[in-house]
Amino acid sequence: MVMNKGQLEVIAGCMFSGKTEELIRRLERVRIARGAILLFKPTIDDRYSTTAVMTHYGREFAAHLLAPGEETMETLEQAVGAAAMEEAAVVAFDEGNFFSALLPDLCEALVERGKRVIVAGLDLTFAGEPFGPMPTLLALADRVDKLEAVCVKCGAPATRSQRLVDGRPARADGPVIQVGGLGSYEARCRTCHER
Numbered sequence: 001m002v003m004n005k006g007q008l009e010v011i012a013g014c015m016f017s018g019k020t021e022e023l024i025r026r027l028e029r030v031r032i033a034r035g036a037i038l039l040f041k042p043t044i045d046d047r048y049s050t051t052a053v054m055t056h057y058g059r060e061f062a063a064h065l066l067a068p069g070e071e072t073m074e075t076l077e078q079a080v081g082a083a084a085m086e087e088a089a090v091v092a093f094d095e096g097n098f099f100s101a102l103l104p105d106l107c108e109a110l111v112e113r114g115k116r117v118i119v120a121g122l123d124l125t126f127a128g129e130p131f132g133p134m135p136t137l138l139a140l141a142d143r144v145d146k147l148e149a150v151c152v153k154c155g156a157p158a159t160r161s162q163r164l165v166d167g168r169p170a171r172a173d174g175p176v177i178q179v180g181g182l183g184s185y186e187a188r189c190r191t192c193h194e195r
Helices: 019-032 073-080 082-087 103-112 134-140
Strands: 007-013 037-042 052-054 060-062 064-066 090-093 116-122 143-147 160-165 185-188
Touching: 007 019, 007 103, 007 134, 019 037, 019 052, 019 060, 019 090, 019 116, 019 143, 037 073, 064 073, 073 082, 073 103, 090 103, 103 116, 103 134, 116 134
Parallel strands: 007 116, 007 143, 037 064, 037 090, 090 116
Antiparallel strands: 052 060, 160 185
């Protein structure tokens, strides 16, 4: 009997907790071992680059764009080619929270094909609610790493993302998806987070 070596890893946490940094760290280790990697990012995340995933502090890794709502095996193969999909040892997704409810099924299909799948993303919206497909991915994952940042108000471990509008906490009834970074969001602990 042949064992399937596929697995699903999820890296979750608030803004500025190092999710993308950890994702890139894992991918660099695969690259050093000469493994084939495919990294995808949502088309709506155009903060720093459309051809790479970048951390808030400038570290980057080449990536392919994938439109939310089009997370299928066929779409991936059209984007990179069937041969590249077959060869890839690792298929990764950054900003998993911005993808649709199709992402968990795609990840499961990739795992069934023996792929190591890594998804990094926010687990909570700025209002403190579960974000997009992340709760399902967290439940399906073989490995979960929940990262913390440092609360900018008190220095405690931060698990929440505080959206700012004109330097003040945004109202919780604002739009859920607003791509941003430094200046638009702050890391906060549960106590200092304002809803």
